[in-house]
Amino acid sequence: MCVCLSLSGIAQSFTGTVLDKATKATIPGVNVFLVELETGTTTNKDGVFVIEHAPRKVVHIQLSFIGYRTLTLALDLSDSTEGQFVMEQSHLDLKEVVVSVPLGKLQRESVANVAQRKIGDLQQVPTASLAEALTNIAGVEQNSTGAGIGKPVIRGLSGNRIVTYAQGIRIENQQWGAEHGLGVGEVGIESVEVIKGPASVLYGSDALGGVLYFVDERYAAHDAIETKVASRFLLNSLGTYNSGAVKLHRGRLKLNLFGGFTSNADYQVPSGERVLNTRFDEKNFKASIGFDRKNWISNLRYSYLQNNFGITDTALYGSPTDRSTALPFQTIGNHALSFENILFTGRSKVSLILGYMENRRKEFEQDKVHPQLDLDLGTLTYNLKWYSPEISKKVKVVVGSQGMHQTNLNAGPEILIPDATTQDIGVFSMINLDLDKLQIQGGVRLDHRSIDAKEFTTPEITSPALHRSYSSLNYSAGLAYRTEKAVFRAGLSSGFRAPNSSELLSNGVHEGAARFEVGNARLNSENATQGDVSVDYQDEHFGFSINPYFSVIRNFIFLAPTGSETNGLPVFEYLATTAVLYGGEVGIHYHPHGIHWLHIGSSVSYVQAQDGRDTPLPLIPSAKVNTTLKAEFDREGAIRIKDVFVQHIYKFKQDRTAMNETPTPAYHLVHCGIDLIIATKGKPIELTLGVKNLLNENYIDHLSRFKTMGIPDLGRGAYFGISFSLDRQLAAHVP
Numbered sequence: 001m002c003v004c005l006s007l008s009g010i011a012q013s014f015t016g017t018v019l020d021k022a023t024k025a026t027i028p029g030v031n032v033f034l035v036e037l038e039t040g041t042t043t044n045k046d047g048v049f050v051i052e053h054a055p056r057k058v059v060h061i062q063l064s065f066i067g068y069r070t071l072t073l074a075l076d077l078s079d080s081t082e083g084q085f086v087m088e089q090s091h092l093d094l095k096e097v098v099v100s101v102p103l104g105k106l107q108r109e110s111v112a113n114v115a116q117r118k119i120g121d122l123q124q125v126p127t128a129s130l131a132e133a134l135t136n137i138a139g140v141e142q143n144s145t146g147a148g149i150g151k152p153v154i155r156g157l158s159g160n161r162i163v164t165y166a167q168g169i170r171i172e173n174q175q176w177g178a179e180h181g182l183g184v185g186e187v188g189i190e191s192v193e194v195i196k197g198p199a200s201v202l203y204g205s206d207a208l209g210g211v212l213y214f215v216d217e218r219y220a221a222h223d224a225i226e227t228k229v230a231s232r233f234l235l236n237s238l239g240t241y242n243s244g245a246v247k248l249h250r251g252r253l254k255l256n257l258f259g260g261f262t263s264n265a266d267y268q269v270p271s272g273e274r275v276l277n278t279r280f281d282e283k284n285f286k287a288s289i290g291f292d293r294k295n296w297i298s299n300l301r302y303s304y305l306q307n308n309f310g311i312t313d314t315a316l317y318g319s320p321t322d323r324s325t326a327l328p329f330q331t332i333g334n335h336a337l338s339f340e341n342i343l344f345t346g347r348s349k350v351s352l353i354l355g356y357m358e359n360r361r362k363e364f365e366q367d368k369v370h371p372q373l374d375l376d377l378g379t380l381t382y383n384l385k386w387y388s389p390e391i392s393k394k395v396k397v398v399v400g401s402q403g404m405h406q407t408n409l410n411a412g413p414e415i416l417i418p419d420a421t422t423q424d425i426g427v428f429s430m431i432n433l434d435l436d437k438l439q440i441q442g443g444v445r446l447d448h449r450s451i452d453a454k455e456f457t458t459p460e461i462t463s464p465a466l467h468r469s470y471s472s473l474n475y476s477a478g479l480a481y482r483t484e485k486a487v488f489r490a491g492l493s494s495g496f497r498a499p500n501s502s503e504l505l506s507n508g509v510h511e512g513a514a515r516f517e518v519g520n521a522r523l524n525s526e527n528a529t530q531g532d533v534s535v536d537y538q539d540e541h542f543g544f545s546i547n548p549y550f551s552v553i554r555n556f557i558f559l560a561p562t563g564s565e566t567n568g569l570p571v572f573e574y575l576a577t578t579a580v581l582y583g584g585e586v587g588i589h590y591h592p593h594g595i596h597w598l599h600i601g602s603s604v605s606y607v608q609a610q611d612g613r614d615t616p617l618p619l620i621p622s623a624k625v626n627t628t629l630k631a632e633f634d635r636e637g638a639i640r641i642k643d644v645f646v647q648h649i650y651k652f653k654q655d656r657t658a659m660n661e662t663p664t665p666a667y668h669l670v671h672c673g674i675d676l677i678i679a680t681k682g683k684p685i686e687l688t689l690g691v692k693n694l695l696n697e698n699y700i701d702h703l704s705r706f707k708t709m710g711i712p713d714l715g716r717g718a719y720f721g722i723s724f725s726l727d728r729q730l731a732a733h734v735p
Helices: 130-134 501-505
Strands: 002-006 013-020 031-034 039-042 048-052 058-064 071-076 082-087 114-118 140-145 149-154 162-166 189-196 210-216 224-234 239-250 253-264 280-293 296-310 329-345 348-364 373-387 395-410 420-435 438-453 466-482 486-497 507-510 515-518 526-538 542-566 569-590 598-611 624-632 639-651 667-678 685-692 717-729
Touching (some): 039 048, 130 149, 438 501
Parallel strands (some): 013 082, 515 569
Antiparallel strands (some): 058 071, 239 253, 253 280, 329 348, 373 395, 624 639, 639 667, 685 717
């Protein structure tokens, strides 16, 4: 990479020219993205781009184009008006800047091993839920409840051991519940970043098993309006998925609007029957407003997600195609509001994100008006970071603080967890040493959490008042060494999780699990230590990665049967032990020389987990091989084939099971599809056609909550999708 800048005072616009390193010719159509501003443009036919009303500050700029290495660099716009950028040809995959780690580097250059994927790539085979799409990432699975509810599992850990971020804020939605889903809608989401393993230094309590960080779609190009409409249909559940987007960028003002509606009937098993009351629907709305001026960038984001899920508590089948809610069912409403501010102070910057989220969860059992369970969870958060200037062009420091104030209120007759207030505060610091090919990173964090729960008594549950406090000191250290074609990483990190109200105070019947649960107010925080290494190699035709890990969790909290019964239900109590988890992921990607249109990709993931007595832990996913054969075409024509693919997923048998857990036999799935392009005067129309579970495999995944009822997963089902975009350039805005 080469960058040449012409210095000529304060800039109101910046002009860049992009050149090919070998031929020195200009490159048209290059995507130019300003990371902090979340917008960008493309180079014209002469390889030139212009940043209008350029901010007087140092920003990160990313240049990407198919067939070239992606460039990212810090660009000082306070004293430059033009520059040249030289790109090197390469068949390597395009990489994006990761934002879940605070130093804003390309995925390949980051010390942290972050798995980053576009949502569109994960849904090459359309999925019924966003959680299901995430299972295409090696090391990520889901605890499923039918087709619509999925709880992400990272290397065998889920629930309160996984932290989810969207709109830059923490998503809280009573994730302790086994049948409680992800809580994030797919509209307006561009990509996801997954940190596998403890990340408490960056995200505090609960980030013991990993982090899911969803990145919003970027704003439109400067002085442009962009619109998109998409629809898809899944035959198995008669599911319709419809979404639309409008983006406007005018001067310094940016606006994004997204909307989506999903409706599904009961899903079909391989026999052709439908599983009664597995129907679900979703309404999703999201709006973002961005503004920047001089040294300040601001983004205000709001989203509303509303779900209705049927509750299936017994194996009943039929052939109805009704979509209306039927008893019993649950309704979940999520409001999320975030306010992000970035202030540039010289060559340093300060970032502050304020957030509020309300999760309202209702379960209807007797009628559709009066809920038996009514939980209202309100969460206020802040995330403050200071990014230092470069020290001797080698050292960067980030200092920050995060906090949370959360209240849980019960408004229904059925109470699973008490009214409670949870408060978090944490301070941390990270330092990054850049020695060209070698990068070294370290961090330390101190956290404190307090839980205040009120006393309550019902005919089924008796729970005393409780006040507990938990503190923890955590660390992370890692290094990455880069060569031209390979990256070697090694890291050691710790994490912690304070017990939740359910684990501390349960003392009654949990209807959804059909058992009597007894909490343990003496439980201490879980503490994890993980070591992992990775090797990533990629040349023009072959890519390979391997990432083994070993993790120890002290005071690991789990539910254990007591062997006794109460009112005919088995009694389970919360206990703690030491848990050991180890395994890893391996991936390959190959496209032969001379036939670059052919792509062969495969990944293998494996995890093994046991307690201090070498007894297997429950709900650990089986080993998986995920392989895709894809042919890409670039022929011209009014109607042309974009690509054709076949995906094969093989799940090994899982016979390392915990007490009262049955083994699961091996199974395999085959999906296939074709993507078509229809040329128009504007942007083309894209069509997708295919079949899921082509061989109509009869299977039950080991992590399916329907397994105990013997209900199979989805049988064969065709799918169809269509999407098209309309972009319009506006007249140049004069401030």
